[in-house]
Amino acid sequence: MADELEFDLTLYPEPVLRKRAEAVTDFDAGLKAIVEAMFRCMATAGGVGLAAPQVGLKRRILVANATGEPGDDLILVNPTILERTGSTTVYEEGCLSFPGIYAEVERPDRCKVRAQDLEGNEFEAEFEGFPSRIVQHEYDHLEGVLLVDRMSPADKTRHRAALEELVCEFKHRRAQATAAKSGVAPRRGLPGARR
Numbered sequence: 001m002a003d004e005l006e007f008d009l010t011l012y013p014e015p016v017l018r019k020r021a022e023a024v025t026d027f028d029a030g031l032k033a034i035v036e037a038m039f040r041c042m043a044t045a046g047g048v049g050l051a052a053p054q055v056g057l058k059r060r061i062l063v064a065n066a067t068g069e070p071g072d073d074l075i076l077v078n079p080t081i082l083e084r085t086g087s088t089t090v091y092e093e094g095c096l097s098f099p100g101i102y103a104e105v106e107r108p109d110r111c112k113v114r115a116q117d118l119e120g121n122e123f124e125a126e127f128e129g130f131p132s133r134i135v136q137h138e139y140d141h142l143e144g145v146l147l148v149d150r151m152s153p154a155d156k157t158r159h160r161a162a163l164e165e166l167v168c169e170f171k172h173r174r175a176q177a178t179a180a181k182s183g184v185a186p187r188r189g190l191p192g193a194r195r
């Protein structure tokens with residue numbers, strides 16, 4: 001297929017990550033192309049889940065694969081978490097929008113979801129353990145809730161420098177984009193510390 005969609009990861013604190021994503025209404029080839037590109041982006045980044053705002057799209061789409069096996073691809077369009085049950089567990093979560101940052105997050109073990117597939121068919125599914133955690137994490141993204149909001153105060157302190165660095169890099173990118181738009185040569189300022 002020519003001209004495959006290709007996404008770059010959207011990193012904290014890009015504003016789109018803070019917006020509530022909007023419902024998908026067109027179940028067409030465009031949606032399929034987006035989902036396929038999201039899976040490619042997630043695999044390249046070595047992630048287990050990805051929500052559309054993380055590729056800059058304000059849409060209620062999430063993809064996940066807890067095992068890396070092709071048969072375990074999960075696609076949830078317009079998901080709603082109907083209930084969260086079971087005992088709560090604490091687990092160290094990472095997020096592709098927060099490279100290099102891991103924090104302990106407490107979540108209920110099970111969740112029940114209603115969603116649509118790529119054709120728009122509604123279905124319900126129950127998840128537990130790791131897949132449930134991924135679904136709850138990615139669902140947070142659709143509501144504009146981020147890893148940094150779920151962190152304990154201790155983790156926030158521990159990661160303060162890394163979080164500040166992400167903010168610096170974001171400001172730098174924005175300044176470059178503004179400069180490029182106005183035709184002014186971008187000023188070299190912050191060294192782009194990349195991991």
Ligand SMILES: [Zn+2]
Nearest residue numbers: 094095096097
């Ligand atoms: Zn995330």
